[in-house]
Amino acid sequence: MNNQLSRRKFIKTAAVGAAGVAVLPQFFASCKQNKKAEETKKPDYGIVRLGFIGLGQQGIGLLGAFLSIEGVEVLAGSDVYGVKRQRFEKRVNDHYAQQQKTATVQTYENYKDLLARDDIDSVVIATPDHWHAFVAIDACKAKKNIYLEKPLTFTIKEGQALVKAVRDNGVILGVGSQQRSDPNFQHAVKMVQEGRIGKVDRVNAYVGPGPHPYDLPEEPVPSDLNWKMWLGPLEYFHYNSRLNPPISLDPEQNETYWAEWRYNKGLGGGFTTDWGAHNFDIAQWGLGMDKNGPVEIIPAGYGDTQFLTFKYKNGAVITNEPFDEQKTLGIKFWGDKGWIEVSRQFYHASDESLMPPKAEAQEGRYETRVPHNQNFIDAVKAKKDPIVPVEIGHSTCTTCNLGNIAINLKRPIKWDPATQTLVDDPEATKYLTKVYSEGFSI
Numbered sequence: 001m002n003n004q005l006s007r008r009k010f011i012k013t014a015a016v017g018a019a020g021v022a023v024l025p026q027f028f029a030s031c032k033q034n035k036k037a038e039e040t041k042k043p044d045y046g047i048v049r050l051g052f053i054g055l056g057q058q059g060i061g062l063l064g065a066f067l068s069i070e071g072v073e074v075l076a077g078s079d080v081y082g083v084k085r086q087r088f089e090k091r092v093n094d095h096y097a098q099q100q101k102t103a104t105v106q107t108y109e110n111y112k113d114l115l116a117r118d119d120i121d122s123v124v125i126a127t128p129d130h131w132h133a134f135v136a137i138d139a140c141k142a143k144k145n146i147y148l149e150k151p152l153t154f155t156i157k158e159g160q161a162l163v164k165a166v167r168d169n170g171v172i173l174g175v176g177s178q179q180r181s182d183p184n185f186q187h188a189v190k191m192v193q194e195g196r197i198g199k200v201d202r203v204n205a206y207v208g209p210g211p212h213p214y215d216l217p218e219e220p221v222p223s224d225l226n227w228k229m230w231l232g233p234l235e236y237f238h239y240n241s242r243l244n245p246p247i248s249l250d251p252e253q254n255e256t257y258w259a260e261w262r263y264n265k266g267l268g269g270g271f272t273t274d275w276g277a278h279n280f281d282i283a284q285w286g287l288g289m290d291k292n293g294p295v296e297i298i299p300a301g302y303g304d305t306q307f308l309t310f311k312y313k314n315g316a317v318i319t320n321e322p323f324d325e326q327k328t329l330g331i332k333f334w335g336d337k338g339w340i341e342v343s344r345q346f347y348h349a350s351d352e353s354l355m356p357p358k359a360e361a362q363e364g365r366y367e368t369r370v371p372h373n374q375n376f377i378d379a380v381k382a383k384k385d386p387i388v389p390v391e392i393g394h395s396t397c398t399t400c401n402l403g404n405i406a407i408n409l410k411r412p413i414k415w416d417p418a419t420q421t422l423v424d425d426p427e428a429t430k431y432l433t434k435v436y437s438e439g440f441s442i
Contacts, residue, residue: 046071046381047071047072047073048071048072048121048122048145048377048380049072049073049074049119049120049121049122050066050072050073050074050120050122050123050124051074051075051076051078051114051115051120051122051123051124051144052074052076052078052088052123052124052126053077053078053079053111053114053123053124053126053127053135054078054079054125054126054127054128054131054135054149055077055078055079055081055084055085055087055107055126056079056081056126056244056255056259057245057254057255057258057259058126058149059088059124059126060087060091060254062126062147062149062176062373063077063088063091063092063124064091065370065373066124066377067092067095069373069374069377071377071381072377073103074092074103075103075104075105075117075119075120076105076106076114076117076120077089077092077105077106077107077108077114078107078108078109078110078111078113078114079107079109080109080225080226080227080230081222081224081226081230081244082109083224083247083248083249084247085107085108085109086107086249087247087249087254088105088107089105090249092105093105109226109229110229111135111138115139115144120144121144121145121380122144122145122146122147122172122380123139123144123145123146124146125139125146125148125149126149126176127149128259128261128262128267128268129151129154129261129262129268129269129273130154130233130234130267130268131232131233132148132149132151132152132153132154132158132162133153133154133155133158133159133161133162133442134232134440134442136148136153136162136165136173137161137162137165137442139171140162140165140166140168140169140171140173141165143169143170143171144171145171145172145173145380146166146171146172146173146174147174147373147376148174148175148176148393149175149176150175150176150177150277150281150393150396150397151273151274151276151277151393151396151397151400151401152175152277152393152394152396152397153394153397154269154434155401155431155432155433155434155442156397156398156401156402156420156432156433157432157433157442158433158442159393159394159397159398159401160394160420161442162390163391163394167390172379172380172383172385172386173389173390173393174375174376174386174387174388174389175388175389175390175392175393176372176388177278177281177388177392177393177396179278179279179282179344180281180282180285180372180387180388181371181372181387183356183357184342184347184356185282187347187356187357188282188333188340188342188347188356189282189285189286191340191349191354192286192287192333192335192340193286193288196335196337196338196353196354197333197335197336197337197338197339197350197354198335198336198337198338199335199336200286200287200316200333200334200335201315201317201334201336202316202317202319203283203286203287203316203317203318203319203331203332203333203334204319204321204323204331204332204334205276205279205280205282205318205319205320205331206279206320206321206322206323206327206328206329206330206331207272207274207275207276207278207279207280207320207329208270208271208272208274208275208320208329209270209271209272210269210270210271210272210308210403210404210407211263211264211265211266211268211269211270211404212263212264212265212270213264213265214237214264214265214266214267216240216242216260217240218238219238219240219241220239221239222244222246225239225244230244231437232440233436233437233440234266234267234436234437235266235435235437236437237266237267242259242260243259243260243261243264244259245257245258245259262274269401269404270404272308272320272400272403272404272407273397273400273401273404275329276320276396276399276403277396277400279329279330279331280310280318280396280399280400280403281392281396282342283318283331284318284395284396284399285392286333287312287314287316287318289312289316290391290392290395291391291395292312292395293312293395293398293399293402293415293417294310294311294312294318294399294402294415295311295312295313295414295415295416295417296310296311296412296413296414296415297310297311297402297403297405297406297412297413297414297415298406298412299403299406299409299410299412300320300407301410302410302412306321307319307320307321308320308403308406308407310399310402320403323341324341328341328345328346329343329344330342330343330344330345330346331343338350338351338354375387395417398420401431402415404431405428405431408431409427409428409431413425
């Protein structure tokens with residue numbers, strides 16, 4: 001990344017009853033209309049009963065999205081922070097009270113107690129990244145379908161293990177890469193793959209910097225937060241509220257910033273994984289590199305390489321490079337006959353014929369818009385893969401993690417997507433996994 005952009009500034013800026021005989025004619029007319037509606041509606045596959053694991057800012061946002069979907073019941077939640085469990089219970093109970101429905105929601109400190117329930121068939125996992133693989137693999141073993149937030153896993157070896165667990169146990173897993181359900185991103189990829197901008201050999205997919213050393217001061221751990229369980233498989237890190245934004249119920253005060261574990265080395269993968277899971281994902285999709293990946297990764301600052309660079313076997317190159325002065329978090333596809341810029345804020349193209357159809361504005365926070373969540377529920381009911389299945393989530397996450405390995409080593413690395421191994425590089429291979437705290441292993 002360009003060193004002129006300070007990390008703090010980037011984080012700050014980067015940083016939803018009575019009826020008589022007289023009404024009989026209307027009643028029969030209504031029956032006919034209802035019968036016609038019944039004939040055209042989708043088949044009823046039953047109710048999807050959800051449990052939520054990780055009840056922070058993203059988890060509580062996803063709760064609102066899934067509660068709005070017909071055919072979904074929320075039964076339980078789990079988090080290591082007591083006040084978050086209380087907030088979750090209140091949100092669910094208030095929702096069902098407004099719907100005049102009777103519901104009993106339970107919460108647990110240990111997610112394994114939630115997974116042990118036979119009445120829950122699917123789980124939504126929105127924990128910090130370092131817990132993703134452990135919770136998701138346990139959910140696979142418990143035969144639960146999974147909506148898993150991105151990035152898929154904390155390490156590449158974890159991703160390989162999760163892909164195997166999903167397929168061995170026959171469960172449905174969808175990844176929270178919601179840009180894949182956005183009409184603008186879908187249209188951009190369609191134009192690229194149909195050759196409308198010619199041969200594409202260069203893509204700017206700007207995501208921001210990698211993680212920085214953990215330098216936040218130590219603070220007292222809140223009395224209702226199980227910090228040891230929050231750390232789980234991680235080595236010990238002292239507590240700071242920037243890792244777990246405080247909330248309250250009376251008065252109600254929700255998170256005012258995104259938890260900063262994602263930006264700190266050892267706790268998260270920085271923007272390389274946090275936004276790379278979105279923008280590198282779209283770039284690879286456009287290039288036809290789903291379930292594939294780069295063959296060489298070069299970090300910024302190596303030789304004359306100014307930006308983190310991914311090279312592909314077909315000759316295409318993706319760079320973590322801004323394409324406008326605003327440093328928009330988005331993607332620009334460069335073809336020999338035109339170009340397309342697409343982000344969450346806009347869609348630009350070199351020719352009007354490349355523009356998408358006008359679409360109605362979608363309501364709600366981008367991260368929890370319903371179409372992507374609806375796609376997961378539809379996939380569970382139909383027992384088929386959703387728009388972002390586990391293999392695609394893994395290949396995208398692998399690319400992100402390879403970027404951070406090259407950044408850590410400060411030199412290029414070479415990758416074989418077919419065997420999912422680093423080429424003749426024992427030093428880099430060590431970064432495919434990590435050392436876990438006592439009692440944890442993949």
